[in-house]
Amino acid sequence: MIGRRQRRRLPRLAALALTVAAFSVAVAGCALGSDQAERDVRQALVIPETTMAPPTTVPAPCPQTVSDVAIQGTLPVPKAMPPGTLQTIQTRGYLVVGVDQNSLRLSYYNPSTQSFRGLEIDLLHAIAMAIFDDPNAIEFKVILSSQREDVINDGIVDIVADAMTRTCDRDQRMVFTNAYLTTEQNLLVRKDSSVTSIDGLNGKHVCATIGSTSIQKLDNYPAVHPFPVAARTDCLVALQQGKVDAITSDNTILQGFQDQDPNTKILPATLEREPYGMLVGSKPHGSKGEHQDLANFVNGVLAQLDHAGKLSALQTCWLAPATDPRTATC
Amino acid sequence: MTTATSARSTAVGRARLRSVWQWPTTTPGRLSAASFVLVLATVAFGAAATGEAAARRHGADEVASGAEPLLVEATGVYSSLSDADATATTTFLTGGLEPHDRTQRYLDDVRTASGRVAALSQEVGSSPHARDAIQAIAEKLPIYTGLIETARADNAQGFPVGAAYLRDASTMMQDEILPRALVLYETEASRLDDAYRAGTSTGASAIVVATGLALLALLLAVQVYLARHTHRLVNVPLLAATVVVIAAVTWVLVGFGLERRDLADAQRSGSDSVQLLSAARINALHAESSGNLVLVARGRDVADQAAADAALVKVGGSDGRGGLLGEARAVAERTGSTSGIDALMADLRTYLTLHAQIKQDESDGNFNGTTVPVTPGAVERAVGDRAVGNRAGRCEPPDCQAAVADQVDAGFQREIAAAQGRFDRSASTATSALARAWLAVPLAALLAAILVAYGLQLRIKEYR
Numbered sequence: 116m117i118g119r120r121q122r123r124r125l126p127r128l129a130a131l132a133l134t135v136a137a138f139s140v141a142v143a144g145c146a147l148g149s150d151q152a153e154r155d156v157r158q159a160l161v162i163p164e165t166t167m168a169p170p171t172t173v174p175a176p177c178p179q180t181v182s183d184v185a186i187q188g189t190l191p192v193p194k195a196m197p198p199g200t201l202q203t204i205q206t207r208g209y210l211v212v213g214v215d216q217n218s219l220r221l222s223y224y225n226p227s228t229q230s231f232r233g234l235e236i237d238l239l240h241a242i243a244m245a246i247f248d249d250p251n252a253i254e255f256k257v258i259l260s261s262q263r264e265d266v267i268n269d270g271i272v273d274i275v276a277d278a279m280t281r282t283c284d285r286d287q288r289m290v291f292t293n294a295y296l297t298t299e300q301n302l303l304v305r306k307d308s309s310v311t312s313i314d315g316l317n318g319k320h321v322c323a324t325i326g327s328t329s330i331q332k333l334d335n336y337p338a339v340h341p342f343p344v345a346a347r348t349d350c351l352v353a354l355q356q357g358k359v360d361a362i363t364s365d366n367t368i369l370q371g372f373q374d375q376d377p378n379t380k381i382l383p384a385t386l387e388r389e390p391y392g393m394l395v396g397s398k399p400h401g402s403k404g405e406h407q408d409l410a411n412f413v414n415g416v417l418a419q420l421d422h423a424g425k426l427s428a429l430q431t432c433w434l435a436p437a438t439d440p441r442t443a444t445c
Numbered sequence: 446m447t448t449a450t451s452a453r454s455t456a457v458g459r460a461r462l463r464s465v466w467q468w469p470t471t472t473p474g475r476l477s478a479a480s481f482v483l484v485l486a487t488v489a490f491g492a493a494a495t496g497e498a499a500a501r502r503h504g505a506d507e508v509a510s511g512a513e514p515l516l517v518e519a520t521g522v523y524s525s526l527s528d529a530d531a532t533a534t535t536t537f538l539t540g541g542l543e544p545h546d547r548t549q550r551y552l553d554d555v556r557t558a559s560g561r562v563a564a565l566s567q568e569v570g571s572s573p574h575a576r577d578a579i580q581a582i583a584e585k586l587p588i589y590t591g592l593i594e595t596a597r598a599d600n601a602q603g604f605p606v607g608a609a610y611l612r613d614a615s616t617m618m619q620d621e622i623l624p625r626a627l628v629l630y631e632t633e634a635s636r637l638d639d640a641y642r643a644g645t646s647t648g649a650s651a652i653v654v655a656t657g658l659a660l661l662a663l664l665l666a667v668q669v670y671l672a673r674h675t676h677r678l679v680n681v682p683l684l685a686a687t688v689v690v691i692a693a694v695t696w697v698l699v700g701f702g703l704e705r706r707d708l709a710d711a712q713r714s715g716s717d718s719v720q721l722l723s724a725a726r727i728n729a730l731h732a733e734s735s736g737n738l739v740l741v742a743r744g745r746d747v748a749d750q751a752a753a754d755a756a757l758v759k760v761g762g763s764d765g766r767g768g769l770l771g772e773a774r775a776v777a778e779r780t781g782s783t784s785g786i787d788a789l790m791a792d793l794r795t796y797l798t799l800h801a802q803i804k805q806d807e808s809d810g811n812f813n814g815t816t817v818p819v820t821p822g823a824v825e826r827a828v829g830d831r832a833v834g835n836r837a838g839r840c841e842p843p844d845c846q847a848a849v850a851d852q853v854d855a856g857f858q859r860e861i862a863a864a865q866g867r868f869d870r871s872a873s874t875a876t877s878a879l880a881r882a883w884l885a886v887p888l889a890a891l892l893a894a895i896l897v898a899y900g901l902q903l904r905i906k907e908y909r
Binding site: 216218349352371372374375376 | 595599600602603604605606608609610612613
């Protein structure tokens with residue numbers, strides 16, 4: 116159940132003067148979540164007060180208005196967060212994040228190893244590292260796609276990292292970080308399906324998760340019957356049971372489904388580009404709830420990782436077909 | 446001579462014919478009529494009393510060996526199905542390798558449920574609702590087990606879709622299968638109600654008393670008439686018949702009374718307790734399934750949490766002392782010892798405390814104290830800064846909740862078995878209360894009829 120924690124009343128965004136650190140760090144490996152990982156992350160991330168280059172590989176996502184923002188100021192040293200959202204988090208002692216538990220490769224809870232694994236998880240550990248000098252100072256809350264904006268609006272979590280596409284529409288009301296991954300919306304069908312594109316699905320049922328951009332996209336195809344489900348994996352159940360003819364979601368998520376059911380295929384046709392950003396604030400509450408300082412900080416951390424080649428290494432590692440997302444440490 | 450003889454015989458014939466016509470006006474005629482009416486009344490009484498005794502005995506029999514065992518079967522279908530679901534979800538929560546005994550318990554539950562459904566299908570023939578319900582359960586149970594097996598296979602490989610299958614299966618159990626099992630339960634419960642009513646109806650006794658009293662009044666009237674119109678004060682056979690009828694009426698009434706008392710006992714201290722405790726157990730199992738689903742979904746399903754809470758309130762009220770268990774305890778208090786239920790209530794309160802804690806952890810996003818550690822950092826925080834939710838000191842996290850739930854369920858089963866024992870004892874006394882009356886009453890009525898006919902024949906003869 117989504118939390119009872121009382122809403123945090125954050126002080127007004129302090130004017131941050133962040134000198135962005137440039138990272139001359141060679142990051143070797145990205146195993147996070149273990150002791151070895153912790154040491155690696157410590158070594159990799161705690162290099163303050165250097166100058167950081169602007170983001171290069173993170174693409175500009177929204178063709179209309181949403182684009183990556185430039186990072187302002189310097190990145191503060193771990194455990195010395197400036198007043199504002201960051202200091203509140205530091206005082207609390209741990210970061211509270213909203214994630215999914217069922218998206219192989221992005222964010223997956225493995226009951227056998229009793230740990231979260233995936234690209235988003237590694238990025239969150241890196242953020243915790245940058246704040247606390249401790250990659251494990253994180254409390255995970257498992258949320259549904261449909262709850263992503265609510266948990267930020269209600270101040271239940273600091274950051275949502277849950278395969279959330281930055282769209283112009285969402286950008287009107289929510290505060291995103293820069294994109295940490297760009298994927299595309301695709302279709303997954305049974306291997307024996309003769310369907311080759313969305314046009315072949317007229318009059319058929321297509322599964323998508325409630326609250327996702329993918330299900331909104333289906334509005335553009337009125338002849339396709341949407342089959343909405345609450346949890347992403349419910350779509351795979353529906354496909355395996357023959358209740359739907361296809362699943363539409365982001366490529367990364369579909370890849371996770373394919374990991375679990377090799378008798379499926381992802382159709383090459385792309386419906387939409389999907390730049391993933393982390394959600395940190397919301398706009399209706401005024402600047403108080405925007406947490407621009409946190410957004411700026413996370414952007415800085417992402418830029419560091421990117422500059423060090425770490426971000427693309429993580430992406431390549433987690434999304435490589437050969438990677439077993441259940442056991443991999445990237 | 447010949448003419449005289451023939452004339453006399455004609456006269457006798459006429460006299461006989463006249464006497465037939467004039468029966469009620471002459472004393473022997475009246476006596477013959479009285480004899481006829483009395484024998485008829487005795488036979489009527491015998492038939493009525495025997496019929497009622499048979500009906501009552503059948504009612505008691507139906508309660509003891511028909512309706513109640515069937516209700517137990519129907520309750521068993523429900524509880525083994527919901528135990529299967531609770532066990533499957535618990536097994537899932539432990540993650541990784543499935544504990545063998547849990548898997549076995551799930552399989553046993555499914556086997557028991559299908560066996561009971563098969564047994565019931567031959568007994569419920571008359572009720573179309575029950576027939577439909579049985580068919581639906583028989584159709585859906587294999588689909589349910591298929592979903593569970595898929596969930597297990599996926600889970601064994603660490604595939605998150607397993608949780609989705611488990612949710613799908615459990616939803617099917619809760620929304621489609623258990624409601625049908627409830628129909629079976631309700632059908633059998635109303636059958637038991639009918640049987641209790643048939644076994645304890647006062648209308649039956651009233652009819653027997655009325656016919657008995659009418660017969661006695663007739664007997665008395667005839668004897669008074671005889672005393673006035675003949676020289677004998679007492680007609681011994683008639684008096685004997687009166688005594689026999691009084692004895693028969695008394696026997697039947699006492700038998701009815703005893704049977705009624707024993708049946709009421711069986712109901713109050715036995716089957717009522719069985720029903721209350723079974724309903725409580727079923728709700729507790731439902732709460733466990735729903736609670737497990739919340740944990741499987743890790744925080745996402747508010748509806749399941751609410752269902753678990755509501756079911757637990759039904760079981761033990763808000764504090765673990767009320768609800769169905771509270772009622773069962775009140776019954777136990779009236780009829781005997783409450784120690785067993787008190788022990789069960791204590792276990793339930795432990796469970797409730799745990800449940801509240803799990804809920805708190807759940808809303809705090811801390812799963813480590815309840816089922817599975819999330820990250821080492823979270824565990825430290827649970828112990829340190831926030832001091833919530835870590836029960837590691839009290840019991841081992843993966844088995845903690847399951848262990849207490851098992852203990853509660855074992856308590857339920859123990860108390861249900863005890864109540865069933867009380868029922869069996871009272872019900873068997875109830876059926877034996879009328880066992881002899883069933884044969885003795887018609888014999889007594891026959892004897893009384895013979896005595897009446899003989900006693901009056903003695904007087905009638907005197908007029909020939």
